[in-house]
Amino acid sequence: MAVTPRTVEELTRAEKPRSRWIGVVLHFVRHRPLGAVGGVIILVTVVVALTAGLLAPFDPLETDYAAMLAAPDVSHWLGTDAYGRDVLSRIIYGSRTALMVGLGASAIGATLGAVIGVASAYFGGRVDLVVQRVMDVFFAFPVIILALAVVAILGTGLGNVILAIATPMVPRCARVVRSSALSVREMPYVDAARAAGFGHRRIILRHMLPNVIAPLLIMATAFLGEAILLEASLSFLGLGVQEPTAAWGLMLRGAAVEFAETAPWMAIFPGLAISLGVFGFNLFGDSLRDALDPRLRTQ
Amino acid sequence: MAFYIFKRLLAMIPTLLGVAVLIFILLRVVPGDVVEARFLTQGSQFQSQELMDIERKKLGLDQPMWKQFTTWMGGLARLDFGISMWTGSPITEEIKLRFALSLQLAIMASTIATLLAIPLGILAAVKQDTWVDYAVRVFSIAGLAMPSFWLGILMILTMLIVFKWLPPMVFTPLWVNPWENLAQLIWPALAVGYRYSAVGTRMMRSAMLEVLREDYIRTARAKGLWLKLILSRHALKNAILPVLTIISLEFAFLLGGLVVTEQVFNLNGLGMLFVEGIARRDYTLIQALVMLVATAFLFVNFLVDIAYAWLDPRIRYR
Numbered sequence: 254m255a256v257t258p259r260t261v262e263e264l265t266r267a268e269k270p271r272s273r274w275i276g277v278v279l280h281f282v283r284h285r286p287l288g289a290v291g292g293v294i295i296l297v298t299v300v301v302a303l304t305a306g307l308l309a310p311f312d313p314l315e316t317d318y319a320a321m322l323a324a325p326d327v328s329h330w331l332g333t334d335a336y337g338r339d340v341l342s343r344i345i346y347g348s349r350t351a352l353m354v355g356l357g358a359s360a361i362g363a364t365l366g367a368v369i370g371v372a373s374a375y376f377g378g379r380v381d382l383v384v385q386r387v388m389d390v391f392f393a394f395p396v397i398i399l400a401l402a403v404v405a406i407l408g409t410g411l412g413n414v415i416l417a418i419a420t421p422m423v424p425r426c427a428r429v430v431r432s433s434a435l436s437v438r439e440m441p442y443v444d445a446a447r448a449a450g451f452g453h454r455r456i457i458l459r460h461m462l463p464n465v466i467a468p469l470l471i472m473a474t475a476f477l478g479e480a481i482l483l484e485a486s487l488s489f490l491g492l493g494v495q496e497p498t499a500a501w502g503l504m505l506r507g508a509a510v511e512f513a514e515t516a517p518w519m520a521i522f523p524g525l526a527i528s529l530g531v532f533g534f535n536l537f538g539d540s541l542r543d544a545l546d547p548r549l550r551t552q
Numbered sequence: 553m554a555f556y557i558f559k560r561l562l563a564m565i566p567t568l569l570g571v572a573v574l575i576f577i578l579l580r581v582v583p584g585d586v587v588e589a590r591f592l593t594q595g596s597q598f599q600s601q602e603l604m605d606i607e608r609k610k611l612g613l614d615q616p617m618w619k620q621f622t623t624w625m626g627g628l629a630r631l632d633f634g635i636s637m638w639t640g641s642p643i644t645e646e647i648k649l650r651f652a653l654s655l656q657l658a659i660m661a662s663t664i665a666t667l668l669a670i671p672l673g674i675l676a677a678v679k680q681d682t683w684v685d686y687a688v689r690v691f692s693i694a695g696l697a698m699p700s701f702w703l704g705i706l707m708i709l710t711m712l713i714v715f716k717w718l719p720p721m722v723f724t725p726l727w728v729n730p731w732e733n734l735a736q737l738i739w740p741a742l743a744v745g746y747r748y749s750a751v752g753t754r755m756m757r758s759a760m761l762e763v764l765r766e767d768y769i770r771t772a773r774a775k776g777l778w779l780k781l782i783l784s785r786h787a788l789k790n791a792i793l794p795v796l797t798i799i800s801l802e803f804a805f806l807l808g809g810l811v812v813t814e815q816v817f818n819l820n821g822l823g824m825l826f827v828e829g830i831a832r833r834d835y836t837l838i839q840a841l842v843m844l845v846a847t848a849f850l851f852v853n854f855l856v857d858i859a860y861a862w863l864d865p866r867i868r869y870r
Binding site for chain 2: 392
């Protein structure tokens with residue numbers, strides 16, 4: 254078969270990774286407008302978190318007792334809280350806490366869950382049975398109660414909150430990953446790796462894990478939003494991130510409820526920030542799943 | 553079938569035992585115990601070790617761990633939950649009234665979630681990729697994104713500022729004064745129900761999309777049946793199972809997992825009791841609560857499986 258120059262040109266163009274990525278993004282934007290909106294919200298959140306120092310008009314921790322519970326005006330766009338701290342600046346800095354908790358908890362939870370899930374599927378038999386029964390036990394707890402128990406043991410603070418939120422994610426991730434890993438285990442390359450005499454650890458981490466990354470990524474994206482919400486709930490109960498750290502859930506606690514009638518901006522804006530952030534992650538994750546699940550594609 | 557039911561019920565026992573072991577160990581890993589917690593709240597600066605030891609002995613906390621565990625298990629086997637370490641009254645008494653509140657709230661929220669999820673999900677699936685679909689999805693994803701405690705704050709604020717009215721703050725059982733009862737519980741039920749409807753709506757949409765591609769739907773269309781009839785007779789029946797499953801599974805967690813919403817609406821339910829219990833290190837109370845929620849979850853799980861076999865003749869159990 255003769256190869257015309259045009260085909261070759263087309264082929265090489267298609268091979269270029271940069272243009273392919275732009276193509277994928279454009280395709281996603283055109284076919285999943287909601288997902289694209291979610292992506293933009295995520296992007297804005299990340300940029301705000303990274304440039305918080307430049308964007309925030311005030312120091313988020315600076316108290317101003319002359320301007321306590323000040324209504325939104327030209328200098329304090331979203332008003333101030335009971336200590337005279339600027340609500341807008343605290344929301345801007347709060348995006349850092351939210352993203353750190355969201356990314357941290359998802360990364361830890363997804364990684365641990367994936368390793369357990371793949372190992373469980375790989376070893377099979379009795380190991381699989383025991384691991385699955387242990388996961389069943391964790392499933393019987395409501396998410397927030399599991400997280401509360403971990404906080405009760407480890408104490409409050411950013412790092413502990415991340416661990417507490419990652420804990421309930423592990424069994425859920427393990428279950429999803431295990432079901433995909435079961436089919437991966439039957440692939441010839443796993444047999445080949447075993448025949449080549451590789452150890453269990455190498456087969457699990459190098460050969461099986463990369464092949465279950467798609468369902469894992471979808472889970473992790475979906476969990477990001479949930480992690481941010483869970484952090485807000487824990488902080489709202491006073492069992493999450495501690496004052497004076499700028500965190501959205503924490504801003505809704507105490508004075509925000511007490512003075513809700515006279516200073517509603519304290520209760521409205523941080524909640525709006527939580528909702529918008531989580532909304533972005535959920536919208537994006539939802540469209541990602543739709544796009545990757547061929548059964549749901551528009552005909 | 554009878555054998556399957558029996559087998560499934562038996563299979564709950566090891567899981568429940570696992571839950572019991574886990575919560576028992578977790579609680580004892582938490583620093584401090586009920587005696588310390590009580591001395592701290594009393595503000596006593598002179599808490600003597602002797603007094604604390606006497607208290608611990610009274611509560612059986614001086615016993616070795618395995619003995620405490622077997623005592624607890626022995627009680628559970630006789631459905632005796634024991635006595636709250638903090639208040640000293642039987643745990644059944646402590647839980648009873650709060651359970652009524654939490655159960656009612658869970659039922660109301662699940663009903664609202666179902667009533668929202670099914671029609672919205674169908675609508676979104678039928679109008680896939682039109683603005684109706686997008687609007688429904690935005691509505692449901694927004695429900696998932698808004699913390700229900702914030703939604704609660706907004707509701708209370710609106711009622712307070714616009715209507716100058718606040719829902720009753722004290723729980724009245726439904727049978728005492730249904731009006732008073734509903735006036736208090738409808739708001740948290742709406743806030744929570746909206747949130748939980750989101751998962752159901754998404755499930756309904758994707759299940760419906762899948763079913764609508766089946767051959768029998770095309771056949772029904774081809775023979776000229778009304779869309780309405782196809783949807784209600786042919787599609788809904790086949791798509792509704794996963795939705796009902798997810799809503800029922802959430803139900804068990806609504807019983808004990810509404811920790812934050814209860815706080816906002818000042819409801820004295822199981823979630824609030826749980827947080828209090830943790831703060832007071834009331835081991836027996838938390839253990840009982842966790843076992844209650846876990847049993848409810850496993851039991852609902854079991855009912856859902858049985859319902860599947862009953863509703864879907866393609867599913868057969870061994």
